[in-house]
Amino acid sequence: MLSATIAAHPAAAAAITLRQRHSLRPRQPLRVPIGAAAPRRRMETARPSVVKAVASQGVPAVPPKLSFPILVNSCTGKMGKAVAEAAVSAGLQLVPVSFSATEVPDGKLKICDREIRIHDPSESEKILPSIMEEYPDLIVVDYTVPDAVNANAELYCKLGLPVVMGTTGGNRQLLHKTVQDANIYAVISPQMGKQVVAFLAAMEIMAGQFPDAFSGYKLEVMESHQATKLDVSGTAKAVISCFQKLGVSFDMDEVKLVRDPEEQVNVVGVPEEHLEGHAFHMYHLTSPDGTVSFEFQHNVCGRSIYAEGTVDAAMFLYTKIQSGAGKKLYDMIDVLREGNMR
Ligand SMILES: NC(=O)C1=CN([C@@H]2O[C@H](COP(=O)(O)OP(=O)(O)OC[C@H]3O[C@@H](n4cnc5c(N)ncnc54)[C@H](OP(=O)(O)O)[C@@H]3O)[C@@H](O)[C@H]2O)C=CC1
């Protein structure tokens, strides 16, 4: 058995294993220990791309700290809250407004030490223009629900509001077309976690350079997420599309979704304390004669890996806007490639 293990993050572990296995059988608790979530180190200084060293004097200048307004839609959700907290930690200006149909006491939500006023989504078209006026350079981050993706994107486009779209699902083709046609600045990605983005990038490179390398192989995919997740993992879909380019025949509805907490603990090996927030993915490939198999896994507990990546994406987008970049639509591989992930 040949195996390679990559510890991706204190709150996460990723394993890529190559071994002889014959089926996607019930999981033993995973080979890679899923460590308890530990807070990520906060960025104290801006990243290299925004650091202006005074080379002539040989003394590095104090790096400018990026600070711009960010509106998180929706702060009532699990990801929205995590991103809002990460944005405050990173020194961004969290706009005290968000949208959701969820009732909150006095219509307000406390995030860090700030009060965020929650408006009904039906009011967003009326409210956002005045927020944009009050907060020039505003960037919106969208973590809502698959059903809201396209309508929200249309609204941001109509208003010319730059967006980091983390929400998965909806009509992805239409989403890209809407944003492209409106020519707004945007980062769209179903996956914001740096190490998972790197894995996805590696998959895309492999698919681009060795098309059909896995032709004839059988693919089995399992993904486990918190029971509240509404859609099939957008990340799994992106990885599967690479396998398809590698010659594997697979239909998206063949993905085995695990949403039952008991199965997650006993079969998948999800630590109980992460039932409310985890994303375990497993891809198993078997050769036509069954003699060779490959297994890829990326298993994330908690949400800090995505929240930090989302803040990186917002900072990346802000610098693109400030520099008047000609290219406007990006994904997280662009963000990673340009060294913009902490
Ligand atoms: N790109 C990435 O790296 C990641 C992406 N995700 C994706 O992010 C999305 C959100 O996930 P998560 O936070 O766990 O989900 P939650 O269900 O916890 O949060 C979604 C929130 O959106 C609100 N909402 C629904 N419709 C609207 C609307 N039209 N306008 C504003 N708010 C709305 C919901 O409120 P209400 O109760 O009123 O419906 C809810 O509070 C999912 O698509 C998920 O797959 C998650 C993790 C990482």
Ligand SMILES: O=C(O)C1=N[C@H](C(=O)O)C[C@H](O)C1
């Ligand atoms: O809903 C989630 O939790 C996640 N959603 C994203 C996806 O669908 O790919 C990313 C990650 O899997 C967590």
